[in-house]
Amino acid sequence: MSAPSAVEVTVPASTANLGSGFDALGMALSLYDTVHAEVVDGPPGSVRVDVEGCGAGAVPADERHLVARMAHLALADAGARRPALHLRCRNAIPHSRGLGSSAAAIVAGVAAGYALAGISLADKESTDRALQLAAAEEGHADNAAASLFGGFVIAWNDGGRFGATSLRPLPDVVPVAFVPAVESATRTTRGLLPEQVPHADAAFAAGRAALLVHALTADPSLLLAATADRLHQDYREPAWPDTIALVRRLRAAGVPAAVSGAGPTVLAFPEGGEVPTGIEHNGFDPLRLRVDGEGVRTTVKS
Template structure:
């Protein structure tokens, strides 16, 4: 017996876009594209799992206890004082993998949320949410994407004294994000390897000013987004990995459209006024998808 208060939960978790220009590892936003995980405790060997996956990554992820969501559920339950049960999962994935839309963070948040849900810990409670964020961010290595998927809306994340923190702020209602998604996949560790150990002082000052401006633009004045999403901190360094992505960002910005690399790429994030991209900007090889800001974050529903 596991002693868990609930035997099954259904978790819905949004995608996210991080950095938003110069807000490297700090600024992120939840987007209305969702993975759904149904997790049920079943009879079987403790710690074992059977996983059915439909949609993104269906043929590329483990279908047993090695699956990322299962491993995170077991980790979350251990942190909450419960042994690892046998699990059956059904994953309906809509978030593209390795495209800069927070698929790994979404999976981690889904696992943490499922563990908390099975254990009867309500994530609407701030103390529980803070604890969940810490677990997710430690696993992910940074808090921006995880915080956005957990809390929804627009988040500011930081690390202090070895702990991760985030605050949620309300994005302006006129924001109309569009993501331009290529077929190529990314590996965050590879693109991070392109970043220099040091940047010029002028570039650091530029990044600080634009990240601060982005908070104001996203929450209060979207007319400032073109300036606010400019970057000298990381995007150009990643051009060797994603030349088409950087070229598209530059074309959009030259046309007056606020645009930036989404996370580590190769997806491009744009904020065209009215949510409509100009027809004269070439975006061959990219699928444009309008994704409103998700306002809720992860949702956990106990199942019978």
């Protein structure tokens, strides 16, 4: 792949944990950010960023922008120079809601930087390099791997070396995200977690995370049991009590539900994608989505 002067990157949102799969399970969702990256005249390494949609006016408009920082890291990893760049970001993924907006920006920047260096993400070696850069920035690979590969991902960290594999959920797995207006910070909610958990809760989490793999790919009737959690959600209740209350209402009505990532969004898997009537969800906007099966897409622009 020759080095182009402009590329467009489309990257999906993601949800993580899915119940007990803490820092290990993720899923790509059909909500997208798009980045147009173009080499322009200007001082090497300078970046101008225009943002439409989520985050407009609230994020840096220069080389401090997360997409720009990751593009520079990818260019350096590829041994390429850092040209002046103009980034145009169209964001549909809500920020700080537990839908992987940071991971999407990271993956978009890595993909753009590699593409501008002439590296395609079409082979295993390049996607593995991209995963290492993206997951190292995040500290874990679940969201980044979902945005990179698409589908339902199992991610792991082996002494600082990240790995992930992507599976395809059954077509009748239809996620619904209940998105609140309030924002949350992963650092804040992660700080609520204990350093140790009871052995019984750890065993519970291992069983339910394993069951979730089977439920998503073979038997969705088991999703209610598979999305149960004792590992992290209840500990985070002080940060977003309304989120936990909605999870409990949905589950009491037989709807598989869990906190999406660090919250405060709630992810549910109602049968047929239709939430039963009578479940109160004031303050949450339900979005009927699908599982994105492709992950990040890069297009060379003329």
